[in-house]
Amino acid sequence: MIRSGRCHPRPKFFAMNPTKNPIVVLIGRPNVGKSTIFNHFTRKKSIVSPTPHTTRDRLYGTFRLGDGEATMVDVGGWMADGQGVLEAAQKQLEVAAAEGDLLLLITDGKEGLTGADKELAEWTRKQNIPTILVVNKIDTSRQLYLADEFYSLGFSPMMPISALNRSGTGELRRAMADMLPQPKLVEERDEKEKITAIAIVGRPNVGKSSLLNYILGSERAVVHEAPGTTRDPIDEVIKWHGQRLLLVDTAGLRKKKKVAKDKEGVERDSVKGALAVVRRCDVAILVIDAQQLIISQDTKIAGYIEQEGKGCVICVNKWDLVEKDTMSTVQYEREIYHRLKFLSYAPIVFTSAKSGQRVGNILQVAVKVQEQRKSKIPTPQLNRFIGQFAGFALRGKELKIYYCSQTNIKPPTFTFFVNDPKTAHFSFQRFLENRIRKQFDFIGTPIRMHFRGRKKDE
Numbered sequence: 001m002i003r004s005g006r007c008h009p010r011p012k013f014f015a016m017n018p019t020k021n022p023i024v025v026l027i028g029r030p031n032v033g034k035s036t037i038f039n040h041f042t043r044k045k046s047i048v049s050p051t052p053h054t055t056r057d058r059l060y061g062t063f064r065l066g067d068g069e070a071t072m073v074d075v076g077g078w079m080a081d082g083q084g085v086l087e088a089a090q091k092q093l094e095v096a097a098a099e100g101d102l103l104l105l106i107t108d109g110k111e112g113l114t115g116a117d118k119e120l121a122e123w124t125r126k127q128n129i130p131t132i133l134v135v136n137k138i139d140t141s142r143q144l145y146l147a148d149e150f151y152s153l154g155f156s157p158m159m160p161i162s163a164l165n166r167s168g169t170g171e172l173r174r175a176m177a178d179m180l181p182q183p184k185l186v187e188e189r190d191e192k193e194k195i196t197a198i199a200i201v202g203r204p205n206v207g208k209s210s211l212l213n214y215i216l217g218s219e220r221a222v223v224h225e226a227p228g229t230t231r232d233p234i235d236e237v238i239k240w241h242g243q244r245l246l247l248v249d250t251a252g253l254r255k256k257k258k259v260a261k262d263k264e265g266v267e268r269d270s271v272k273g274a275l276a277v278v279r280r281c282d283v284a285i286l287v288i289d290a291q292q293l294i295i296s297q298d299t300k301i302a303g304y305i306e307q308e309g310k311g312c313v314i315c316v317n318k319w320d321l322v323e324k325d326t327m328s329t330v331q332y333e334r335e336i337y338h339r340l341k342f343l344s345y346a347p348i349v350f351t352s353a354k355s356g357q358r359v360g361n362i363l364q365v366a367v368k369v370q371e372q373r374k375s376k377i378p379t380p381q382l383n384r385f386i387g388q389f390a391g392f393a394l395r396g397k398e399l400k401i402y403y404c405s406q407t408n409i410k411p412p413t414f415t416f417f418v419n420d421p422k423t424a425h426f427s428f429q430r431f432l433e434n435r436i437r438k439q440f441d442f443i444g445t446p447i448r449m450h451f452r453g454r455k456k457d458e
Contacts, residue, residue, distance in 0.1 A: 021062060021071040022180040025096045027124065028106030029116050030077025033136040036163040037106065038074035041173075058096050060235065066177050073100065078120045097124075102180055103131040104172075105153075109138045109146040109160065113153075121153045130179050133158040134172065139165060195237070195244040196370050198363070199277045201305070202287035203253060203297050207317040210353035211287065212236070212249040215363070240363055248281065250274035253301055278304060282373065282410070283311035283366045283444070290318045290332075290350070294339040302343050309411040311369035311445045312346040315362060320352035345437060346444050369444030373410045377440055382406060385439055386416075389432065399423040402454060413448040421451040 026034040038044065042061025059074040075093040097103060105124055107117050124131055133155035135147040139162045147160040157175055161168030200208045216236055234249040251274045278284055284305045288298050305312050314336060327335075329350055337344045347365050351358045386404045400419040407415045414436070418424060433447050 021069050022065075022101045023071045023073060023099055024102045024104060024176060024180070025073045025075065025100035026104050026106055027075065027078055027093060027097060027120065029108070029114070029120065032077070032106045032108040032111075033163045034074055034077070034106050037104070037134070037136070037161075037169075038072055040163055040166065040169060042072050058092050058234070065173065065180065068182070070176070070180060078116070078123075097127055097129065100129055102176060103127070103129050104134050104176075105131055105155065106134045106136055107150055109135040109143065109150075111137075112146070113149045117150075118153070121155070125154075131155055132172070132175055132179065135160045136163055138162055138168070195246050196283065196367065197246045197248065197281040198366050199248045199250060199281035199284045199310075200287060201250050201253065201274060201278060201284050201301060203289070203295075203301070204251075206287045206289045207353045208287050209234075209249050211285075211315070211317065211351070211359060211362070212247060214353050214356055214359050215247065240367070243367065245363065245367070248277050250277050253297065275304065278310060279308055281310060283313065283369050285313045285315050285362060285366060286346075287315045287317050288336075290316045290322045293332075294336055299340065302340050306342055306446050309446055309448065311366070311373050311411075312343060313362065313365050313369060313444060314340075314343065314346050314348045316348060316350045317353055319350040320355055320357060345442065345446070365444070372441060372443050373412065373445040375412065375440075375442070376409055377406050377412075379405050382414075385436075389435075397423045399428065407450075408448075411446045411448055412442055413450070415450045415452060417454055418451050419453065421453050424451040 026038060028034050038059065038061060041063040043063075044059070044061045061072050061074075062069045063072055073096045075096045078093055103124060105121065107113070121133075133150060133153060135150050135158065138144060138147055138160040144160055147158065150158060159168060159172045159175060161172055163169065200212060202208055212234065216238065236247050238245050238247060253274055286298070286302055286305060288294060302312070302314075316332065316336075332350070333348050336348060340346075347369070349358055349361050349365055351362065353359060382404055386401055389401060397420070401416055402419070403417045405415055407413050416424070429449055429451075433449065436442070436447065
C-alpha cells in the first residue's frame, strides 16, 4: 500500500506545460454561438444549450491553421455584473483574454447589436489585443444585411458567418492565420512523447476542481458551493518529473433520477462527458468527501471505473475538516475497503485541496498506478509461480492449470489453459487474483482473468 506523506507546500514541478501554439480566445455575450464555433474548429464536444451561461470554465482545444496548429479557448458569456458562480466564470473570461494572441468577438446577427455588445466591444478595445469581429447566425446570403449595423463597433475585419451550417468559417480560418504568429508545424512535434491521462471524478462538491486548481497553481476551474458548477470536462497538460500528464476535471456525477429532472439536458450532457472521460483515461482519481465516508453514489462511480478497467486512486478530500479524535486514517481506510471490496487494490490518499495537505502525493501515486497497469510478467516466471496451484481441488473437482500467459496490459490480463473452465469458480479466481497481487503488486489496477479449456487432458 502506498501511504500518504506529510503535508507540504505546492511543489514547483506542478507547472503547466504550454503548447506554444498561438491562442485564439472566443468572447461574447451568452448564447451567441461561441461553443458551436469552438466545436466546429476543434472537433470537440463542448456542451451547447439555449440555457444562458452553460459554459463556465475555460475550455481548450487545438485546430489546424495552415501547416500548423493553434489553440482555441471557449469561455463563459460576458456579463458586466455577474454574482456568485457567474462572477467566478467572468474571471475565467478575463484570464483567458489576457493570455490570448487573438480575440474573436462573437455577436448574434439575428438578435442585432445590443447594449451589452457595445459594452463588451469597449472592454475588448482596452485589452490591446488583435480582434476579429464575428457576426454569427447569418445563415443565408440574404441575411448578410443583418451584419451591417455591427460596423459601428469599429473593428476590422468583420466576418459574417454561420457556425451552424459552416458558411463563412473558411474565410474566418484564413483571417485568423493572417493575424496570428506563425503556428508551429505539426511535423515538428515529437510524436513519440507519450502522455498519461488522469481523470478527476466523483460526486458534486467533493472538491475536484479545487484539487485541479491547487495542482496547477492557478484558478483554472470555477469553484463554487453551488452543485453542478463544472459542466464540460476541463483538461490541462502538465509536465511532471519529465513526464507529460493530461489532467481532466469532470462534472459531478449525481444519481440518474436527479439528472433526469434537468429538462434542459445540460446536466445529462455533463454526465455523458464525464463518463466518456473515464472511458478514455488511464487512471481515475475517485474523489470522496471525508465528512461523508462512502455513500451509494460513490460506490456506483467506483464500479464504473472498475468496469472500464481503469487504474484507480481513492482521494479522501477535505480531511482537514474531520475531527482527528473521531477516526484515524487506518480506521478510515478499513471502512472504505469494507464498502468498496471490489476496489481493495486501490491506494488511498488523504488530502485537503484548501490547505494543499498531501495534494502533491496524488500524481505520484497515479503515475505509479499507470506503471503497474503497463507491467508485464515474463511467461516463464509467471508459470513457475502458478505451478503451485496446478492441481487445486475445489468442491471435489480437480482444476488442472496447464499453462498461463499474460495476454494483455492496461489492464493486466491473464489467460489460463485448464482442464475444465467451469471448475474455476469465482471464489478460486478471487483467491488466485489475491495471490498474484501479493507476488507481483499490480497496485491500483484491476486484473482480468480468462480460463480456457483444452480438448485433451495432457
